[in-house]
Amino acid sequence: MAQSTSFLGNRNSTMSGLSSLSSPLLSQATGLAALAAPSALTIANLPRWIGVRQRFEQFHRNLGLTPLQQLDGHTKREGVVSCLNRSYHGTTSRTDNSFFIGSWGKDTAIRPPRDVDIYFLLPATVYHRFQTYTWNRQSALLQDVKDKLAVTYPTTGMRGDGQVIVVNFGSYSVEVVPAFELQTPGRYWICDAHNGGSYQETAPWAEVDHIEATDSANARNLRPLIRMLKAWQACCSVPIKSFHLELLAAAFIAQSPWRLKDWFYFDWLTRDFLAFLYHRANSTILVPGTFQTIYLGDAWQSRALSAYNRANKACAHEYENRVAEAGDEWQKIFGTDIPRVA
Known part of the structure; x- marks a missing residue:
């Protein structure tokens, strides 16, 4: 990539002056304003950050699902879906009465693929059939769907896992969420087999619309930021749900x-x-x-702090054009999908 003094203008002729979250901790009062607090550059017309654009653009390319992975999913x-449609709807359609949710539904999936999450819509007659059960109808319904899948x-x-049936294929799993469509558009009931069983109302399209908007x-x-955060989550075994990260x-x-x-x-x-995550x-x-x-808890907070401090070091290296040193720090956060040398 051609370099020019426009880099100074692009970065507002600034560099972050924050050195660490841990000493002292960034306060909620200052928030991200402190992260943006600049100190003026003293060397004029010197290109900086020469590796950033190529590094993160390549990182994002490396996270995308390949055509074969997409086809497999x-x-x-x-x-x-074809199996369940034959059993519950009397059709052989491979897509009807179903849709992607989770990362596949929101277009935030990364490679290697994790689970493929789908809703499968059951007819109302199934709901009424299981309403005759006197104990944990939801657990029995999940077992019924599992039995139908076992035929194929x-x-x-x-x-079964509380709300889903996990089908463990060789490359990755399909998590099937049996659902009933409600009269309110975009709303569904899904099973929750915990604590004696209940139905939970969901609005998966509202989640998709929120990410898209x-x-x-x-x-x-x-979406690129989310994919990168999922790479951190996987690389550093961060105990936070992908949905919460999104x-x-x-x-x-x-x-x-x-x-x-x-x-x-x-x-x-x-x-x-x-830094934002640390304070949440x-x-x-x-x-x-x-x-x-x-409720988000704090089981992941120490990993957020560690990652922030490494990112802060990496940003300092990027400013000084120490490309490989920056790459070493980034790879401690994101793994080898982010290039060491841009």
């Missing part, structure tokens, strides 16, 4: 000063998110559509 979904996949490992409003930077990333990017920038700012964008320990988030409150 669609094929596995279609096989499962007799040697494939399966298990936020991504669109922020220069299409949200919602937190959406909340963060809407107020980030770098939200409308390009790849050239992704070092600061990822670093600042980790023991707080709550709301699920779009249902407005369910989710």
Whole structure:
């Protein structure tokens, strides 16, 4: 990539002056404003950050599902749906009465693929049949769906997991969520077999719309950020759910000063998110559509702090054009999908 003194203008002739979250901890009062607090460059017309744009652009390319992985996911979904349609709807359709949810539904999946999550819509007659059960109707319903799948996949490992049936294929699993469509558009009941069983109302399309609207409003930077955070989650075994990371990333990017920038700012964008995340320990988030409150806990907070401090070092190396040293720090956070040398 051709370099020029425009880099100084692109970075507002600044560099972050924050050295560490741990000493002292970044306060909630200063928040991300402290991260953006600049110290003026003293060397004029010297290109800086020469490796950032190429590094993060390549990182994002490395995270994308390959065509074969996408085909594999669609094929596995279609096989499962065809089996269930024959059993519950009397059709052989490979897609009807189903749709992707989770990372496949929101277009935030990364490679290697994790689970493929789908809703399968059951007819109302199934709901009424299981209403005659006197104990844990939801557990019995999940078992019924599992039994239907076992006819087609007799040697494939399966298990019920509270709300889903996990079909353990060789490359990755398909998680089937049996659901009933409600009269309110976009709303569904899904099973929850815990604590004696109940139905939980969900609004999966509201979640998709939230990610899409936020991504669109922020220069299409949200989904790349989410994919990178999932790479950190996997590389560092961060005990936080992907769904929670998605919602937190959406909340963060809407107020980030770098939200409308390009790849050239992704070092600061990822670093600042980790500071934002650190301060969300023991707080709550709301699920779009249902407005369910989710408690975030703090099991992941120490990993967020460690990742932030490494990111802060990497950003300093990027500014000084120590490309390989920056890459070493980034790889401690994200793994080898992010290039060591851009």
